[in-house]
Amino acid sequence: MEIQEIIIKANKLILEDEQNQNQGTAAAATTITGTGDRCNFTKLPWHVVVEIMLKVPIEGLMRCRYVCKAWHELLLDPSFAKLYHGGSSSPTVVVLLQSSLFPHGNSGALYLIDPQEQEPSTIIAKFDHFPYLESTLVNSCNGLICSCDVRMGNPIYISNPVRGEFLTLPKGKTNPDRQFVSGFGFSAKSNQYKVIKYSEFVEIYTLGSGAWRRSKRVPPARHQSLFGIFFNGALHWLVKLPNQSVLIRCFDLDDEKFRTIPLPLSTFYEANFIKTHVGVLGDCLCLSSIVASISSDWEIQIWVMKEYGVRESWIKELTIKYPTPWEHWWNLRSIKVVTCLKNGEVVFDCEGSPAVYNVEQERFGLLKPNGISLTHVNGIAHAPSFVSLKDIAMGDGLKLFNF
Structure with a gap:
């Protein structure tokens, strides 16, 4: 029909x-x-x-x-x-936002990249006049991108770069002087997109509602990253509790409740909390961590959870050992999985330097779109879509802008 x-x-x-x-x-x-x-x-x-x-x-x-x-x-x-x-036509690409605050050889811009390791990656689109070049990418969901000003907590933007549309959410009540974490995702149960922001309390903005609403108080914890990873209908953060135990805290967007996911049966995450990130590799939740190694100075370990929520299903999927061609990278504090390509290569965000790891050849390569080296960038996985914000945010009363 x-x-x-x-x-x-x-x-x-x-x-x-x-x-x-x-x-x-x-x-x-x-x-x-x-x-x-x-x-x-x-x-x-x-x-x-x-x-x-x-x-x-x-x-x-x-x-x-x-x-x-x-x-x-x-x-x-x-x-x-x-x-x-x-x-299946819409493949995962990588979005790189180079902030105008750190114009290291290039002015601020947002790039849609088709990442490749062997050849210069292709720039699908570049937006030099994006409205939030001083903001940080939060995450992407169903073709929409969320970003915010991490210094103030506001404004928060939702955009679709393929259609050139964006809207600015109204300010929430979260005190910008306190640490806050946020995330963006989709509730399949209610068929709604939601933005989450919290410090002491959870604030929820449902696109189309026109206003933030406050939910329950959040148990105290130290968050490894400000931005949640959207997977399986929930946002995920790696947290350290007051008793120093480390686990994954998730917020289900359907019932709007917090749950916990246990880590692999290992104690090194407590010592490597700062050097560990939650991500998504293929169709699984994953952990990327820099750990000490007996045979070398250190190594990168990638763990994946084959069966969501089941602790025993964690397996070590990939180990990247020292040395490599990029020896100066081995003083990194952390490395994040961005996405996995169809050929099995893995795209990483190495503290603002995007790179592709060839698993078979066991080597890194800088992600150079059209031969351009980019640094000081945020990178996220993104599935482009032609869906319009006008259809999603009906009833918001917010003005839709074009760029």
Whole structure:
């Protein structure tokens, strides 16, 4: 039914396009076909066009928006966004935000990267006029990105870089003078997106509600990272309790309750709390940690939880030993897993320097989009989507901006 609705809309637009063909559209058609003739692609049955579009990589779709009015409307149609996001066409890419506060050789910008280890990684899109270049990436969920000003706790932004949309959330009540942690995710039960921020109390902002609401008091703990990792419907933080024990605290976005997840049967996490990060590797929750090694000065250990919530299912998935070509990296305080590529390579955030680790060759390589070295960046995994904030945040009363 959704495809049929798209077809009806698109057919009407094609008729308009044929009646109002102009030089700009003709030039775009020439680019697609390589000839000066009318783009033959538009002669295909429209249901075939939709099926083809659902298989086009996100980089190509972003360019297809400017070919003709019919394609533009198709790609921004909510029904197409739902179909594209629900399929396997939208691969995980890496978002890198280079803050304008640390312009190390480059001005502040946000990059969508197709990471590769063997060749220079491709920049899918670069946004030089992003509205929050002095903020920090919190996380990504279903094609939407959350970021905030960590110095003040506000403002918090939700954006979709593929559509060039963003909105600014109203200020919460959390005291910016106190440490706060935050996260962004999706509740499948309520079909709602939620932003979480807490210090002593939990504050919850549901997109579309228009206001923050305060929940229960939070048990005291020291958080390894300010930002929660969204996985399996919950946000996760590595915490150290007042009794010095270390565990993973998670906040379920469905029932809005805290739970705990035990760490592997090892005591080294208490001593390596600062050097350990929670992440997601493949379809599993993971831990990346820098630990002392008998055979070398230190090593990176990657543990994955094969069965979510079951302590006995933790296994050591990967060990990266010293030395490597990047010996100057071995004084790092921590290393975070960003994502795992289809070829098995792992993308890491090494304190602001993005890198790709080739498991088979056992070597690191700098992630250089288009040959450009980037430092002082935040990196997160991101699944691009054409979903519109207008549809998600209806009722918020917040102004939607474009960049």
